[in-house]
Amino acid sequence: FVKTPPWRDAFCMETNDSKNRFTMSTARLHSVDYEIFGDVQGVxxxxxxxxxxxxLGVVGWxxxxxxxxxxGQVQGSPEKVAIMKNWLRNVGSPMSQIDEARFSNEKEVPSLEFTNF
Structure with a gap:
């Protein structure tokens, strides 16, 4: 996978197998709601x-x-949303104890609804 430049906006570059040919594809944005269970308050x-x-450069609340x-909710590229989901499921804050992470309403969105987290 080729790292995309920070100035790219509506397009991203992808490699095609080992031939290193590039194709343009429309950038996608994902949104997912989450609920985290366990010892997650006061920590x-x-x-x-x-x-x-x-x-990570994702937005939400x-x-x-x-x-x-x-x-809460997370929005951003599918790859970064996946990384954030993994963090919510397995890492959290240093003092937290995560028993379960539920994700719902995962979907592609046309634009980000938030400007930051």
Whole structure:
């Protein structure tokens, strides 16, 4: 896979097998909702989620719920959303204990609905 330049906006470059031919394809954006269960409140889970989202370059939101879970939404490239989902499922904040991560409403979106995390 060829790393795309930061100035690319509507297109990305992809390699075609080992022949190194390039084709243009429209950039895709994904959105996914999440709910994280376990010891995820009072352990800076939201703070670390926002930091991780900014590091990855995804956008969205995160908040605590009255039932002790953390919910939110992530939007960005499919690859970065997948990385963020893995982080939410397996890493979290250093003091958190993640028992389960549920993802829903995963879909392709025409544009980002948020400007940051």
């Amino acid at each position: 800076f889970f939201r703070k670390y989620t926002e930091e991780q989202g900014r590091k 995160v908040k605590n719920t009255p039932k002790g879970t953390v919910v």
